[in-house]
Amino acid sequence: MAPVNNSLPGALSEFLLICFPGYQSWQHWLSLPLSLLFLLAMAANATLLLTIRLETSLHEPMYYLLSLLSLLDIVLCLTVIPKVLAVFWFDLKAISFSACFPQMFIMNSFLPMESCTFMIMEYDRYVAICHPLRYPSIIIDQFVVKASVFIIARNALISAPIPIFSSRLHYCGKKVIEHCLCANLFVPRLSCDNITLNRLYQLVASWIVVSSDLILIFISYTFILWAVPRIKAEGAAAKALSTCGFHFILILFFSTILLVVVLTNVARKRVPMDILILLNVLQHLIPPALNPIVYCVRTKEIKQGIQNLLKRKV
Known part of the structure; x- marks a missing residue:
């Protein structure tokens, strides 16, 4: 991370996170559902990762991609939620520059990484349904490695300038962030410099x-829907639609939350600030809690793997 310009008189070295500025008195009550969702997300993703790691029948490209999605969810939750709960429980509102801008980087890069992972997983389903005979030769372990490198490299490189630009701004007076997170839409506003470049790039x-x-x-789903009626194997069409259906629901849910956050930020003068802050926090918590649960419930192989894992423990 680029060094912050703190050599000027009055420069700051930390910010203060003020969660829900209009409802300070009851924000500790909100910590209960947030902490429960956090524990659920961590436990569900850890269980899924352990199951895929120990169950040899799940050592396949699709489940490796699912493991990558769980790892991204875990890192995202650990980066965001503990600090939010620390503000709620212990009034630890101060966050240093060395913690703020890395948090900004992870939030701005890992959410697109999840979106990209969904896209690669959808390509896996497209090949499996539209080109089943070529699937074993296309979707192999090397494909997963290359896809993982692409997911991480693309989004990290594109997102890196956002916290770098923000860290190079001169923060000379204001240090109160009316948010629970070092959100890139809020931090640069505290600067004394022109932030047009930051907003435009973001x-x-x-x-x-x-x-x-x-x-x-969307293109993959179009080809899949076109190919499904032509599947002649008994029950295969229904299974393909079922598999793609719940995968599409997760993508739709993820995209809807992201779109709502963007629109509420655009129309922030018409939306109460506390609603905007809550949506931003839930954006980093609900999908990580929902994704592994849906896959565990809807995927027979994963359910069987979890049952085998429990039997080993017993």
Whole structure:
């Protein structure tokens, strides 16, 4: 991370996170459902990772991609939620620059990484349904390695300038962030410098990354829906639709939350600030809690793997 310009008189070295500025008196009550969701997300993702690691029947490309999604969810939760709960429980509102801007980087890069992972998983389903005979030769372990490198490298490189630009701004007076997180839409506003470049890059990068993933997902689903009626094997069409159906629900849920957050930020003068803050926090918590549960419930092989894991423990 680039060093912050703190050599000027009055420069700051930390911020203060003020969660829910209009409802300070009851925010500790909100910590209960947030902590429960956090524990649920961590336990569900850890169980899924352990099951895929120990169950040899799950050592396949699709489940490796699912493991990557769980790892991204765990890192995202650990980066965001513990600090939010520390503010609620212990009034630890101060966050240093060395913690704030890395948090900003992870939030801005890992959410697009999840979107990109969904896109790669949808490509896996497209090949399995539309080109089943070629699936074993296309979707192999090397494909997963290359896809993982692409997911991490693309989104890390595109997202890195956002916290770098923000860290190079001169923060000379204001240090109160009316948010629970070092959100890139809030931190640069405290600067004494012109932040037009920050806003422009963030807007362009966000729309290019997320939009390209969603467009490719939509194209894959179009080909899948076109190919399903031509599947002749008994029950195969229904199974294909079922598998893609719940996968599409997760993508739709993830995209809807992301879109709501973007729209509420655009119309923030019409939306109460506390609602905007709550949506931003839930954006980093609900999908990580929901994704592994849906896959565990809907995937027979994973359910069997969890049962085998429990039997080993007993």
